[in-house]
Amino acid sequence: MDKVNILGAHIDKVNIEQASDKIIEMIENGEKCKYVFTPNSEILMRAYRDKEFCDILNTAALLTADGIGVVYAAKILGSPIEERCAGFDTACRLMEKMAQKGMSLYLFGSKPGVADKARDIILEKYKGIQVVGCADGYFDAEKEEQIVADINDKKPNVLFVCLGAPKQEKWIYDHRNELEVNVCLGIGGTIDVISGNTERAPDFYIRHNIEWLYRLVKQPSRIGRMMDLPKFGFTVLLHGKKYK
Ligand code: UDP
Numbered sequence: 083m084d085k086v087n088i089l090g091a092h093i094d095k096v097n098i099e100q101a102s103d104k105i106i107e108m109i110e111n112g113e114k115c116k117y118v119f120t121p122n123s124e125i126l127m128r129a130y131r132d133k134e135f136c137d138i139l140n141t142a143a144l145l146t147a148d149g150i151g152v153v154y155a156a157k158i159l160g161s162p163i164e165e166r167c168a169g170f171d172t173a174c175r176l177m178e179k180m181a182q183k184g185m186s187l188y189l190f191g192s193k194p195g196v197a198d199k200a201r202d203i204i205l206e207k208y209k210g211i212q213v214v215g216c217a218d219g220y221f222d223a224e225k226e227e228q229i230v231a232d233i234n235d236k237k238p239n240v241l242f243v244c245l246g247a248p249k250q251e252k253w254i255y256d257h258r259n260e261l262e263v264n265v266c267l268g269i270g271g272t273i274d275v276i277s278g279n280t281e282r283a284p285d286f287y288i289r290h291n292i293e294w295l296y297r298l299v300k301q302p303s304r305i306g307r308m309m310d311l312p313k314f315g316f317t318v319l320l321h322g323k324k325y326k
Contacts, residue, residue, distance in 0.1 A: 086161040087325040089130040089317060091121060091139050093147050093156065095163045101146050102175040108143065109185060109239045109264040116143035117254045117266040120169035123151030123314040124307055125247045130317060135248055138255045143265075146172060150291040151311055155318040169269030170282065173242065176267075180240065181208035188233055188263070191219035191244030192273040200277040214238050219245045234262040241266045244273040 084095040096104065101118070108116045119142045121129070129136035139145060146167035147153055156163040180187065187204070189197040197216035204213055214236040217229045233241060241263045243250045250268035254261075274280040282288075283296035294311065298304055 085145075086156045086159060086163065088126055088152065088155050088159065089322065090133075090136045090325055091126050091129050091145065093121070093145050093152065093163070095156070095161070096144070096146060096167055097165045098167050098171050098175050101144060101167050101172045102179055104144055105172075105176055105240070105265050105267075106179050106183070109180075113143075113264050115258050115261045115263055115266060117258065117268065118142060118144040118146065118172075119251050119254075119268045120146045120148035120167065120172065120270075121152065121247070122149030123155070124310045125251075126152060126155075127310040127314045127317070128248060130314075135251070138251055141255065141258075149294070151294075151314055155314070155322065158318055159322050169267065170272050170275055173267060173269055173272050173276075176240070177204060177208045177211055181210035184210050184212065185239040186212040186214045186236070188215040188217075188236055188238035188241045189213065189244075189273055190217045190229065190233070190241060191250070192271075192277070192279070194218040194220065196277045196279050197273050199279070200273045203276055203278070230257065230260060234260070237262045239264045242272060243268050244270060246270055 085092045086095055105118060119139055121139060129139050147163050148168045150166055153163050153166050189200055197218060201213045201216050204211060215232055221229060243254055243266055245253055247270060254266045254268050271280055275282050283293040287293045287296040294308065298308055
């Protein structure tokens with residue numbers, strides 16, 4: 083598959099359609115615990131600073147460009163990506179395809195009760211999909227063991243892991259050899275958005291590539307994290323070409 087190296091992370095040049103098809107293919111091939119991460123600029127900036135984390139990202143079966151910053155970076159590096167392939171959008175397209183095939187899903191992450199709410203909405207919207215389990219994302223060692231046992235008992239085709247970055251990527255990586263699932267997706271606030279607990283930016287912001295601005299206005303506490311956005315742009319401009 084065609085990839086672009088952005089500050090050390092090997093991003094797949096796939097659109098939402100191709101990414102969701104690829105995941106369905108992994109399920110149909112009976113793969114064991116393949117995983118998909120959807121890094122945005124903030125996460126790629128973290129990976130640039132933290133080689134170990136970057137190596138974890140690069141073990142994914144699919145690494146998609148979540149965020150317009152990543153799409154611009156690929157363009158700057160002369161290896162454009164056709165469109166943003168955000169975790170939330172990929173998950174929605176994937177659930178449509180899973181529904182047609184009666185495939186199963188497990189929701190892991192977000193605050194207590196939120197995944198249950200999301201499950202009801204998913205069952206209503208994606209008729210045919212099986213949501214075989216839910217667990218919130220706040221756990222101690224004992225609860226974590228129970229969650230893993232429950233996942234392995236249910237053996238879902240797909241596991242959504244929504245613990246925020248970099249926690250979810252590290253969690254999936256640490257558990258990759260024990261999870262009895264076909265594919266895991268590390269997709270941040272997706273369960274929150276599906277449940278209606280967090281609003282996705284209105285279409286206007288998404289179409290004009292300023293979803294980040296909407297999130298900042300809604301959650302001003304993100305300002306510290308978001309400073310990584312301009313830093314990411316400068317770093318790609320200054321050092322991006324060294325990564326080939
Ligand atoms: N979360 C969780 N466990 C934790 C920390 C966070 O389940 O220990 C959840 C949190 O409730 C939220 C999601 O992870 O649903 C993080 O969402 P956010 O939009 O911040 O994701 P990011 O932008 O970091 O990918």
